[in-house]
Amino acid sequence: MQKKDPPILVTRPSLPPVEEYEALVREIFSTHYLTNGGAQHQRLEAALRDHLGAQHLRLFTNGHLALECAISAFGFDGGEIITTPFTFISTTHAIVRCGLTPVFCDVEPTYYTIDTERIEALITPRTRAILPVHVYGNPCDMEAIDRVAKKHGLPVLYDAAHAFGVTIHGRAVASYGEASMFSFHATKCYHTIEGGAVACRSADFAERLNGYKNFGLHSEEDIREVGGNAKMNEFQAAMGLLNLKYFEREIEKRGRVAARYRENLAGIEGLSFRPIPDGIRQNYAYLPVTFDPEAFGRTRDEVDKTLNSYGVFARKYFYPLPSEAACYQGRFRPEETPVALAASRRVLTLPMYADLALDDVDDICEIVASCRQ
Ligand SMILES: *Cc1c(COP(=O)(O)O)cnc(C)c1O
16 A cells, blocks of 8 residues: 555544635724634633524634633632543643642543542542543543432533533533543634634623633622633634534534444454443544453554555544653552553554545545554
């Protein structure tokens, strides 16, 4: 097989027709209103609140700051937050940068979401909240999390960065917990170039989010929070409005790519996909494949290197675990979350995007299958 040129990367953001973006940019140019909650921002905020099934929703310049503002909005004065180590480093950094201590709960081996059986043992008098992650867009067991949280009077904040548009038996993921953070980064299945949002249950919480993302200002003379600047601008919001318009098509195309991968790689010993759960509307944000080195005869890293030699660049989401990151050296014990640790060595997320040609999927699958020994 020929080396891919240009190379195939793990993702490639979809873009709306350029004329449509230009039309919205012209509106921005005609008003000279560039940021601070302009017309595009207001339209997008309302549209996403409805689309995500949220009571309240606030937009942010990116998902990471959205998460930091959400943690701040709870008003904790230090303490611990129970979370998982099988996630993008942002989740852990947000907790630490807000002055709290992450306490890592292991994930369960089927979907790699928080193992709800293990949460309770980690609760201490210093626990302030639970921060689970809908990793790869697979929703956590939110009913079980809710039961533990209620029993101990703890709020739940979801990292829903991967879960845009995911529903469970028709119910939106954003309708669970006190709040959920979504990321609209260019590499996510829905994007605003850079961007993010927090969906939340209470109007008070939404009001505090307004403060944290805009220097604590609620009016010129009313400065209530020690806030920073995390506002989404009009150009981002315009991109978001158009990508929302085309989101159904995005999901349809991604669904086709995902189905082709599953079909091509079905029944290969030592290689597995996460099962498709019942009643879930998926968003096909990622294509994680788990390699069992004994049964497959090759390690995940060997498969990755082989793909590289053909110009195909998958990603090792999530390796290293946040709990093993250099900046946290000696602070956490990765071996205490063995399921997450094993997953970080075994999972490769293959290229996945709406415009990935099915012929290319076939080629990628052929390379992967040929690695087996
Ligand atoms: C992308 C991501 C974030 C951060 O979002 P940005 O928009 O990139 O700042 C946080 N958590 C997870 C799990 C993510 O994948």
